[in-house]
Amino acid sequence: MSWVTQTFSSTLGRKLIMSLTGLFLSVFLIVHVSGNFQLFHSDEGLGFNKYAVFMTTFPPIKVVSYGLYAFILLHAIDGLLLAAKNRKARGPQRYVVVRNQSSWASRNMAILGTVLLLYIVVHMHDFWWQYKFGEVPYRQYEQSLATGTVTSSAYNGPAIQGKMEEFVREDTQTRVTIVKDLYAETKAAFANPLLVAFYLLGMWALAYHLVHGFQSAFQTLGWNHPKYNPLIRFVGVWVFGIGIPLAFAAMPVYFYIKSLGA
Amino acid sequence: MEGNMNLTLQVWRQKNSRTEGRMESYKLSGISEDMSFLEMFDVLNEQLIVEGKEPVAFDHDCREGICGACSMYINGRPHGPLQGVTTCQLHMRSFKDGDTIVVEPWRAQAFPVIKDLVTDRGSFDRIISAGGFISVNTGNAQDANSIPVPKENADASFMAAACIGCGACVAACKNASAMLFTSAKISQLALLPQGQAESAARAKKMIAQMDEEGFGACTNTGACAAECPKGISMENIARMNREYFAAEMGTKE
Numbered sequence: 001m002s003w004v005t006q007t008f009s010s011t012l013g014r015k016l017i018m019s020l021t022g023l024f025l026s027v028f029l030i031v032h033v034s035g036n037f038q039l040f041h042s043d044e045g046l047g048f049n050k051y052a053v054f055m056t057t058f059p060p061i062k063v064v065s066y067g068l069y070a071f072i073l074l075h076a077i078d079g080l081l082l083a084a085k086n087r088k089a090r091g092p093q094r095y096v097v098v099r100n101q102s103s104w105a106s107r108n109m110a111i112l113g114t115v116l117l118l119y120i121v122v123h124m125h126d127f128w129w130q131y132k133f134g135e136v137p138y139r140q141y142e143q144s145l146a147t148g149t150v151t152s153s154a155y156n157g158p159a160i161q162g163k164m165e166e167f168v169r170e171d172t173q174t175r176v177t178i179v180k181d182l183y184a185e186t187k188a189a190f191a192n193p194l195l196v197a198f199y200l201l202g203m204w205a206l207a208y209h210l211v212h213g214f215q216s217a218f219q220t221l222g223w224n225h226p227k228y229n230p231l232i233r234f235v236g237v238w239v240f241g242i243g244i245p246l247a248f249a250a251m252p253v254y255f256y257i258k259s260l261g262a
Numbered sequence: 263m264e265g266n267m268n269l270t271l272q273v274w275r276q277k278n279s280r281t282e283g284r285m286e287s288y289k290l291s292g293i294s295e296d297m298s299f300l301e302m303f304d305v306l307n308e309q310l311i312v313e314g315k316e317p318v319a320f321d322h323d324c325r326e327g328i329c330g331a332c333s334m335y336i337n338g339r340p341h342g343p344l345q346g347v348t349t350c351q352l353h354m355r356s357f358k359d360g361d362t363i364v365v366e367p368w369r370a371q372a373f374p375v376i377k378d379l380v381t382d383r384g385s386f387d388r389i390i391s392a393g394g395f396i397s398v399n400t401g402n403a404q405d406a407n408s409i410p411v412p413k414e415n416a417d418a419s420f421m422a423a424a425c426i427g428c429g430a431c432v433a434a435c436k437n438a439s440a441m442l443f444t445s446a447k448i449s450q451l452a453l454l455p456q457g458q459a460e461s462a463a464r465a466k467k468m469i470a471q472m473d474e475e476g477f478g479a480c481t482n483t484g485a486c487a488a489e490c491p492k493g494i495s496m497e498n499i500a501r502m503n504r505e506y507f508a509a510e511m512g513t514k515e
Contacts, residue, residue, distance in 0.1 A: 089478030
């Protein structure tokens with residue numbers, strides 16, 4: 001057996017996979033949440049739609065995104081296999097009484113992870129699949145070159161090549177952007193209270209998964225050190241456990257509340 | 263030693279490794295709060311012998327908290343409700359008159375039940391045999407200054423060496439993982455110069471053996487360290503991971 005297969009088939013090596021892929025996915029969340037903040041801009045979705053085009057066409061990002069899908073699968077499959085192995089390690093007889101001295105999240109990473117996997121499937125279907133393969137309408141934005149004010153309308157003109165066309169109109173002194181309207185998809189999706197509830201469930205699972213997972217990844221890497229532990233704990237709890245899930249959860253809630261007013 | 267505690271014990275009874283076991287209930291009276299938990303079991307066994315029944319088999323040896331033989335899972339926790347004590351050092355004053363106490367053996371694939379509360383912890387011995395030693399005779403004590411050891415390392419090594427191999431970490435872990443035990447045994451040697459020479463080979467062999475025995479992986483729940491009667495820290499697991507990854511990546515084979 002080569003040392004690579006030996007390492008990654010040992011329990012420690014398989015935890016190393018969980019740790020490294022988990023940290024990669026955590027970093028991705030920072031990128032994802034910062035990009036999605038454009039949903040809150042009052043530019044009728046212009047910034048968000050242009051960002052969606054950039055993220056799906058810029059080659060380096062495309063490469064990373066395929067890596068991301070692979071790591072999600074690797075993390076999920078390795079995690080579920082480990083959970084099955086761990087369950088088996090207890091033996092055929094379970095305890096009659098158990099008083100746990102560990103946190104709830106740490107004991108339920110596989111269940112939280114399964115909720116998240118389900119969430120990712122629904123989320124990818126709602127947006128990624130729709131954007132790539134579904135019938136997403138185009139929207140035409142006109143941004144004044146002088147003042148920057150944006151007006152928009154549904155685009156009914158001739159078919160567009162690709163996801164976006166952008167040009168400057170000399171007569172009106174505006175920049176015209178005709179772009180696939182993912183913003184409208186988002187708005188429509190989050191008018192559905194059931195979907196909003198499901199997204200909140202997903203972010204609840206994300207919060208608990210990361211409160212334990214982020215810190216745990218460093219312990220698995222062997223990075224347990226009195227100098228860095230307070231920082232790792234702080235970032236794990238406040239940034240990944242609370243900040244990011246709350247920011248994500250705010251998005252469906254924001255659109256749902258807006259849909260009530262409209 | 264007469265007392266006035268009345269207790270109900272629910273104890274796992276299993277004839278041998280090939281038969282199914284079950285919980286049995288026993289009433290005990292006149293238990294003194296000054297008895298140790300094992301002495302309470304001695305009283306139960308005398309009572310069972312008088313009644314012509316099979317006494318409860320349980321592991322015990324030194325009864326002073328240093329041998330690691332006693333191993334009871336009491337009311338859902340290894341070694342019972344107290345922190346930092348083994349079952350033999352747990353006293354009945356930790357319980358109340360009229361309590362029902364549930365006593366089970368360690369539960370792990372790698373610790374099969376031999377009889378009642380006795381499990382076969384030979385898997386721990388095999389992990390040690392795989393590499394948890396220094397393979398040269400130490401000879402006479404050298405001059406203390408010839409091998410400098412920083413005080414912090416000596417302390418950390420000694421803290422890891424406090425592990426008595428009782429298996430409470432495995433019993434407490436939801437994954438029945440032996441990482442705390444194995445990491446303590448790797449750390450106590452890795453932290454000292456005498457252990458350095460073989461540290462890479464040791465990490466690889468002991469972890470291979472640990473996996474072969476069927477222990478689970480580590481989810482870093484911290485239940486092991488919380489229940490360890492000797493206060494072994496999870497820093498040892500991090501050190502073991504570093505030792506192992508460095509060994510796999512850094513050695514020639």
